[in-house]
Structure formats: structure tokens, C-alpha cells
Amino acid sequence: xxxxxxxxxxxxxxxxxxxxxxxxxxxxxxxxxxxxxxxxxxxxxxxxxxxxxxxxxxxxxxxxxxxxxxxxxxxxxxxxxxxxxxxxxxxxxxxxxxxxxxxxxxxxxxxxxxxxxxxxxxxxxxxxxxxxxxxxxxxxxxxxxxxxxxxxxxxxxxxxxxxxxxxxxxxxxxxxxxxxxxxxxxxxxxxxxxxxxxxxxxxxxxxxxxxxxxxxxxxxxxxxxxxxxxxxxxxxxxxxxxxxxxxxxxxxxxxxxxxxxxxxxxxxxxxxxxxxxxxxxxxxxxxxx
Amino acid sequence: xxxxxxxxxxxxxxxxxxxxxxxxxxxxxxxxxxxxxxxxxxxxxxxxxxxxxxxxxxxxxxxxxxxxxxxxxxxxxxxxxxxxxxxxxxxxxxxxxxxxxxxxxxxxxxxxxxxxxxxxxxxxxxxxxxxxxxxxxxxxxxxxxxxxxxxxxxxxxxxxxxxxxxxxxxxxxxxxxxxxxxxxx
Amino acid sequence: xxxxxxxxxxxxxxxxxxxxxxxxxxxxxxxxxxxxxxxxxxxxxxxxxxxxxxxxxxxxxxxxxxxxxxxxxxxxxxxxxxxxxxxxxxxxxxxxxxxxxxxxxxxxxxxxxxxxxxxxxxxxxxxxxxxxxxxxxxxxxxxxxxxxxxxxxxxxxxxxxxxxxxxxxxxxxxxxxxxxxxxxxxxxxxxxxxxxxxxxxxxxxxxxxxxxxxxxxxxxxxxxxxxxxxxxxxxxxxxxxxxxxxxxxxxxxxxxxxxxxxxxxxxxxxxxxxxxxxxxxxxxxx
Numbered sequence: 001x002x003x004x005x006x007x008x009x010x011x012x013x014x015x016x017x018x019x020x021x022x023x024x025x026x027x028x029x030x031x032x033x034x035x036x037x038x039x040x041x042x043x044x045x046x047x048x049x050x051x052x053x054x055x056x057x058x059x060x061x062x063x064x065x066x067x068x069x070x071x072x073x074x075x076x077x078x079x080x081x082x083x084x085x086x087x088x089x090x091x092x093x094x095x096x097x098x099x100x101x102x103x104x105x106x107x108x109x110x111x112x113x114x115x116x117x118x119x120x121x122x123x124x125x126x127x128x129x130x131x132x133x134x135x136x137x138x139x140x141x142x143x144x145x146x147x148x149x150x151x152x153x154x155x156x157x158x159x160x161x162x163x164x165x166x167x168x169x170x171x172x173x174x175x176x177x178x179x180x181x182x183x184x185x186x187x188x189x190x191x192x193x194x195x196x197x198x199x200x201x202x203x204x205x206x207x208x209x210x211x212x213x214x215x216x217x218x219x220x221x222x223x224x225x226x227x228x229x230x231x232x233x234x235x236x237x238x239x240x241x242x243x244x245x246x247x248x249x250x251x252x253x254x255x256x257x258x259x260x261x262x263x264x265x266x267x268x269x270x271x272x273x274x275x276x277x278x279x280x281x282x283x284x285x286x287x288x289x
Numbered sequence: 290x291x292x293x294x295x296x297x298x299x300x301x302x303x304x305x306x307x308x309x310x311x312x313x314x315x316x317x318x319x320x321x322x323x324x325x326x327x328x329x330x331x332x333x334x335x336x337x338x339x340x341x342x343x344x345x346x347x348x349x350x351x352x353x354x355x356x357x358x359x360x361x362x363x364x365x366x367x368x369x370x371x372x373x374x375x376x377x378x379x380x381x382x383x384x385x386x387x388x389x390x391x392x393x394x395x396x397x398x399x400x401x402x403x404x405x406x407x408x409x410x411x412x413x414x415x416x417x418x419x420x421x422x423x424x425x426x427x428x429x430x431x432x433x434x435x436x437x438x439x440x441x442x443x444x445x446x447x448x449x450x451x452x453x454x455x456x457x458x459x460x461x462x463x464x465x466x467x468x469x470x471x472x473x474x
Numbered sequence: 475x476x477x478x479x480x481x482x483x484x485x486x487x488x489x490x491x492x493x494x495x496x497x498x499x500x501x502x503x504x505x506x507x508x509x510x511x512x513x514x515x516x517x518x519x520x521x522x523x524x525x526x527x528x529x530x531x532x533x534x535x536x537x538x539x540x541x542x543x544x545x546x547x548x549x550x551x552x553x554x555x556x557x558x559x560x561x562x563x564x565x566x567x568x569x570x571x572x573x574x575x576x577x578x579x580x581x582x583x584x585x586x587x588x589x590x591x592x593x594x595x596x597x598x599x600x601x602x603x604x605x606x607x608x609x610x611x612x613x614x615x616x617x618x619x620x621x622x623x624x625x626x627x628x629x630x631x632x633x634x635x636x637x638x639x640x641x642x643x644x645x646x647x648x649x650x651x652x653x654x655x656x657x658x659x660x661x662x663x664x665x666x667x668x669x670x671x672x673x674x675x676x677x678x679x680x681x682x683x684x685x686x687x688x689x690x691x692x693x694x695x696x697x698x699x700x701x702x703x704x705x706x707x708x709x710x711x712x713x714x715x716x717x718x719x720x721x722x723x724x725x726x727x728x729x730x731x732x733x734x735x736x737x738x739x740x741x742x743x744x745x746x747x748x749x750x751x752x753x754x755x756x757x758x759x760x
Contacts, residue, residue: 034501052346056522060510064501086350121352160356218393256395270356277354289354344521344550425718426725433681455725462729464736 035065042077051081071101072111079114088122105140109147116151120289125159146172153178154289157280160273162186177286185276192265199261203254206261210268219257226250365392376413383409400440401447404431410452423455441465444472504533511539516759520546524555537567542758544576553584572754578607579751587614606631606752616647616742643742650734655727662723666716669723673730682719689715 038061045054058074058081065071079094095118098111112135119128132152135141141148153168162182169179190210199206204220207213226249233242280288367384369377383405391405398404407427412420427450430436440448449471453461465471500506511526524546527539544559560577563569574597581590594611608631615622622628625644632640653673662669667683670676693708746752 038501049349051348052343055343056525059514059519059522060501063510063513064506084349085347086352087347158354215393218389222393252394252397256393256397259395260393274355277356281354343519346521419721422717422721423725425714426722429682429685429715429718429722430678432685433677435677439675439677454729455722457725457728459728459732462732464729464732 032067032069035061035070038064039070039074042074046077046081046084049084051085054081068101072098072103072107075101076111076114079111079118083114083118083121088118091118109135109141109144113147113151116155117289120151120155120158123158125155128155150287153182157182157277158289160269162189162273162276177284178280181276181279185272188272189269190265192262192269195261195265196258199257203257206257207264210261210264212260212264215260215264219253219260222253223250223257226253375417379409379412379417398431399436399448400427400431400450401443401445402451404428407450407452411455414452415456419456423452426455439467441467441469441471444470504530508539511542512758515542515546518549520550537563537569541569541573541576544573544580545756548576548580548583551583553580556580557584572756575607575753578610579753582610582614582751585617587618590614609636609752613742613746616643617739622648639745643738643745646738650731650738652731652734653727655724658723658727659720662720666719670719670726673723673726675726678722678726682715682722686712686715686719 038057042054042057042061045051045057055078058078061070062074065074075094075098079091079098082088082091082094092115095111095114099108099115102108102111112131116128116131116135119125119131129152132148132155135144136148149168149171153165153172156162156165156168157178162185166179166182166186169176169182173179195206195209197206198209199219202220203223204216204218207216207219226245230242230246230250233239233245365387367387369380369384372380386405391403400407402410404424404427408420408424411423411427414420415423430450436448440450443449449465453463501510507526507530511523511530514520514523514526524543527543527546530536531539531543540559540563544556544563547553547559548556557577557580560573560580563573567573578590578594581593591611591614594607612623612628612631615628622644625641628644629637629640658669658672660669661672662682665683666686667679667681670679670682672679689708689711693705693712696702696708697705
């Protein structure tokens with residue numbers, strides 16, 4: 001066999017090997033490029049806020065991605081997209097798929113935090129807290145205690161437990177902006193129990209405590225009037241009249257006075273909370289749900 | 290076995306001829322072998338995906354962090370705007386009732402709309418006489434402490450009892466099954 | 475030479491399994507769009523499936539795809555679009571019968587019962603062996619106020635198993651157990667609250683009776699004790715509760731009757747859903 005023929009024969013042999021054991025490598029690179037383009041296209045749609053179409057393209061990517069190279073990032077982005085459309089259950093479903101397809105602890109942690117953030121947004125706080133507890137007890141994330149405390153603080157904010165939120169932010173940083181805000185909100189809130197007790201003792205006092213003066217005056221006036229008529233009726237032995245006025249009128253306005261004291265305190269507290277939540281949503285620059 | 294051996298001999302003879310004597314065939318063979326690498330597609334079973342149903346196109350949602358009132362909480366509208374003379378008189382009395390009495394004596398009506406609102410709406414939809422009769426019937430039904438299974442509910446727990454059911458106009462009666470939840474928005 | 479040609483042929487036969495090689499590089503190729511659309515269809519993501527199929531049709535005509543687009547829109551409740559697509563399927567297509575069935579089913583589901591009956595009557599094919607659309611045709615009468623066809627004609631397309639149920643529906647439609655508004659009014663005029671008890675509002679009826687009775691007693695008692703003002707107040711309350719109870723009885727009878735109709739139509743819709751509107755199931759995803 002000549003030297004050229006030997007070279008040719010070796011080349012033929014190598015080609016055959018390549019054919020059977022690595023037949024896809026050349027085409028595979030082309031295909032991976034296609035997938036990258038597809039992912040970038042989907043991301044562009046997401047950035048343009050064309051969410052429905054972005055999800056279509058991401059699902060197309062996942063369908064054709066046989067090597068599961070984009071499983072994590074595509075599912076993560078689908079979850080983000082559903083979250084932008086406030087479709088929280090669907091978002092959680094896809095973040096869960098991202099958890100399943102995560103390739104390292106960092107990706108796993110990030111996906112789990114996304115699930116927690118969506119639970120906070122849809123106000124399933126118990127679920128968010130239990131997920132945070134499970135992250136806390138997971139030894140793989142022992143270096144993530146600060147992040148966990150931070151999101152636990154947010155969960156408490158959405159649950160309207162500002163004092164607990166302040167405690168969690170304190171673990172992040174004793175001078176943390178959210179710690180100061182939470183303490184401020186907690187201190188400016190009215191005590192519902194106090195309002196009710198005040199109104200129990202003195203009709204209208206609870207309303208005065210919450211700043212609803214007109215309601216307080218009216219409440220006091222009605223209770224005074226019907227109370228006087230009721231007692232006067234009993235004194236004058238008009239028992240039936242006393243029972244009717246006392247039951248149908250005095251008790252009604254007294255109960256109303258207690259209800260209003262509670263309602264106004266809760267309304268004021270809600271106002272204070274909502275003001276803080278509004279600030280957090282539109283003016284706070286740190287990570288948010 | 291004999292046939293296989295014969296085939297092998299032919300193949301080797303051919304290969305020898307191509308490799309040693311025929312340059313064109315050599316070239317064609319290399320070309321074919323090189324490109325056959327590219328035309329073997331991946332054959333793999335596609336995976337089952339869990340999917341959700343998006344049966345309508347949707348876009349960005351503007352959700353708020355703030356605590357929201359339940360959608361069906363009744364709001365009081367004190368405005369006299371858009372009322373005719375009779376409506377103004379009626380609404381003024383209603384506003385006075387709400388301000389001096391109803392807002393002070395607490396939540397006493399288990400229905401949505403409340404009895405006073407029901408009366409206003411009934412008179413606005415029909416006339417003062419029919420509206421009063423509808424209100425009288427509503428007031429009687431409100432006295433019934435055992436109305437648990439007769440009315441659907443709204444989000445804040447009140448019983449849903451709209452005016453449209455009682456105008457004696459069959460075409461506007463829209464039945465909602467009892468014990469179901471209603472969004473009055 | 476022959477063994478070499480055989481060898482070359484072997485390579486080529488392995489190298490070209492089923493599809494076009496351009497699929498491999500382009501996930502947006504026409505055949506890949508269809509693959510993806512089929513997957514979406516089987517995953518119940520019908521709107522996306524329909525949009526993908528429509529993209530596919532811009533390059534190729536395929537009556538199966540047209541039919542699946544119609545099905546997709548029908549399943550998401552977009553009946554007008556479903557009807558549009560079913561109408562596009564040509565008469566010489568293998569899906570023409572199925573498309574016709576689905577077209578009428580969509581018309582029915584959209585609530586357009588009059589047009590459903592009108593177009594169906596205009597399009598009856600002679601010797602049409604498909605009885606299912608006949609069934610739907612008769613069922614449409616349950617949702618309108620038109621007079622029902624005679625019972626025998628009505629039961630004709632249904633088999634023995636279905637007859638009992640259809641008979642029951644027929645009976646409920648022709649003789650619904652309505653309450654008489656006039657009877658409720660008269661009863662409440664004579665005995666306060668009885669009209670409400672007649673219409674099934676027992677609690678309300680008892681309360682109306684007690685309220686009217688109590689005010690009556692209090693009026694009598696106050697007049698007797700020469701408390702005339704209170705007497706007139708309670709007399710006014712008697713009139714208030716009495717008139718309200720009569721009006722309420724009439725309204726209650728109307729609401730009761732509306733409830734009968736509502737429950738009947740719900741039961742019919744439930745039955746139709748269970749029978750898949752008398753149309754076959756398709757096995758596109760098996």
C-alpha cells in the first residue's frame with residue numbers, strides 16, 4: 001500500500017469512527033446556536049412586555065431543547081413572566097420546575113426565593129414563612145441567613161406584623177432602612193383593644209382616640225339619650241317601654257359604638273400600613289417581592 | 290456464511306480499486322462520508338411537560354402592595370349629583386339617616402345592599418309606592434334570623450339580595466344559586 | 475463496485491430517517507411549528523396551539539390543521555372563531571362531516587339557538603344517517619320559549635337508553651312545576667305569610683305572620699289603653715308589614731318560577747356536557 005493510500009485509509013477509518021460515535025457534533029453546535037437565538041428572542045419579548053408571546057417562545061425553546069440546556073433559565077423566565085401578569089399560581093408552577101432543573105445551589109436557592117416572593121405577593125404568607133423555615137434549616141444555604149431574614153421581614157410586612165418585620169431586618173443590619181420603617185409604622189399604629197376598651201367604658205371615647213370626633217359626639221349623644229329614656233322608663237315603672245327602648249335602641253347604639261371604635265382603629269391602621277406599602281412599592285430601591 | 294465471505298471479498302476489491310486506482314471515486318467517497326456526519330439527526334423522545342392554560346391573551350398586571358377592601362364591601366355615596374327634585378328630597382333624607390343614625394349604630398343589616406340602600410335603589414328603579422312595598426318586604430325578610438341557606442353571599446359575608454329580583458319584571462330576574470359567592474363589581 | 479454502492483446506500487438510508495434536514499437547524503421551520511402546535515394542542519394550551527397552527531397554514535394547506543384550529547377555539551369558548559374555521563373546511567375534505575358537526579355544536583354552544591335551527595333545517599342532507607345533530611336540534615327547544623314539537627317527533631332521534639331522560643326533560647319543559655303568583659297574593663291577603671310559605675319561603679312567611687300579628691295586638695292594646703298615638707303608629711306598622719308581605723309573596727312566586735327554569739336549564743346543560751353535545755371525541759393526542 002502506498003503512503004498516500006495509507007493516509008487515505010486512516011482518514012477513512014477515523015471518519016467512520018467519527019460517524020458512529022460523534023455523528024452529531026457539527027450539527028449540534030448549529031442547533032445550540034438556534035436555541036441561544038430563541039432564548040434571546042424570548043427575553044427581548046419579555047423586555048418589551050409582550051408576555052404572552054414571550055411565554056410561547058420560551059415553551060418552544062423548552063420543547064426543542066433536548067439536552068435540557070435551557071431548562072432552568074427558560075422555566076425561570078416563564079415564572080417571571082407569569083409573575084408580571086399577576087398569574088401567581090402559574091408563576092409558582094414554573095419556578096418549581098426551575099428548582100427541579102437547577103444545576104447548582106445558587107440556582108436552587110434563587111428559584112426557591114422566587115417562589116417565596118410570589119407567595120408574599122399573593123399574600124399566602126404562611127406558605128412563604130414555611131418555605132423560609134425550610135431554607136433556614138437547609139445546611140446547603142447556611143451562608144444565606146441574611147437573605148432569608150430579609151425575605152422573612154418582607155413576609156411579615158405583608159402580614160401586617162411590623163414589629164416582627166423590624167426584628168428580622170435587625171438581623172440583616174441594625175441600621176437597615178426597612179428596620180427603621182417597620183418600627184416607625186408599628187409605633188404610629190393605634191391599639192384596637194384600647195379603642196374598644198375606651199368605648200366600652202365611655203361611649204364615643206374610642207372614636208375620639210382615633211380622631212373621629214363627629215362620630216364620637218353622635219355616639220355619645222345617642223347613648224345618652226336612649227340610656228336616659230330607658231332608665232327613666234324603669235324608674236317610672238314602664239317596664240315594657242324600658243325593655244323595648246333599651247333592647248332595640250340603647251343596646252343597638254352601644255353595640256354600634258363598640259363596632260365603630262374597632263372599625264376606625266383598624267381603618268387608621270390600614271391607612272398607615274398602606275402608606276408604608278405604597279412607599280415600599282414605588283420609592284424603595286432595594287429588592288422587593 | 291459463504292455469501293457473507295463473498296460480499297467481504299467484493300467490498301475489499303472495490304475499496305482497493307477506489308483507494309489505489311480511482312481518484313474521483315476516492316473524492317466522492319470522502320465527500321459522502323464527511324457530509325453523512327451532518328445528516329444524522331438526533332433521535333430522542335420528547336419530554337412530557339406540565340403546562341398551564343392561557344386561553345386568553347394577557348398583558349402586564351398592575352397589582353398593588355396595599356391592603357385592598359373586599360370587592361363587595363358596600364360604599365356609601367352621599368352625593369346628590371344627577372338627581373331630579375324627588376330624587377334630591379329622597380337622597381337628602383337617606384344621607385341624613387346614614388350620617389346621623391346608620392353610620393353610628395353599627396352594621397345591623399345582613400344583606401348587600403343594605404336596607405336603606407335597597408330602598409333608595411328600589412325607588413329609583415320603580416316609583417315611591419312600589420319602592421316602599423319592596424322595602425317593607427325586605428325589612429320583613431331581614432327580621433328572619435334563619436336565612437342561612439336562601440341567599441348567595443358576597444365576599445365580606447353579607448347575603449346578596451339585589452333590587453332586580455323584586456321589581457316584578459321577570460326578564461331582569463337573574464338567579465344566583467344559594468350558598469354560592471358573588472362578585473358584585 | 476456493487477459492495478461499495480451497497481455501503482454508500484446503507485449510509486444514506488441511515489442518514490435520512492423521516493424528516494427534512496432543515497428541521498434540525500431551524501426550530502421555526504414549518505414542520506417544527508406544526509410539531510410544537512401539536513404538543514400545545516395536546517397540553518390544552520389551545521389558544522397558543524391555534525395561533526401556531528395558523529402560522530403553519532400560511533405556508534401549507536392542511537385540512538386536519540384547519541379542523542384542529544376550529545376545535546381549539548371551540549374549546550376555549552371562542553365560538554365565533556370556531557365557526558369561522560369550521561366553515562373553511564371544504565366539502566371534499568375527510569373532515570367535512572366532523573366540521574359540520576362541530577360547526578353546529580359551536581352555534582349551539584354560543585346560545586344562538588334560532589340560527590342553529592334555521593341553518594340546520596336549511597342544510598339537512600337527504601338520507602343523513604347522522605342522528606346526533608337531530609338530537610341537538612331538538613334540545614335547542616329546551617332553551618327557548620318556542621312551542622315544543624310533538625313528543626313522538628321529539629323522541630325520534632334518541633335511543634332507548636336516552637328516552638327516559640329526554641322524556642323527563644320534555645315533561646319538565648311542557649309542565650314546569652311553577653307556583654301561581656295570583657295564588658300567592660290571595661293566600662297572603664287572607665293569612666299574612668301563607669303566600670310565602672306556599673312558595674317555599676317558610677321562615678319569611680312565619681316572620682311576616684308574627685310581625686303583622688304582633689303589631690296588630692300592640693295597636694289593639696294601645697287603643698284599648700287610650701294611647702291613641704301609639705295605636706296609630708302600630709296600625710301604620712300593620713299596614714306596612716301586611717302590604718309588604720303581599721308584595722313579597724308575588725315577588726317570591728316569580729323568583730321561585732325563575733329558579734325552576736334556571737335549574738332545568740342547568741340540568742339540561744349538564745346532561746349535554748356529559749354527552750359531549752352528541753359529538754364524537756377525537757383522538758388527536760393518542
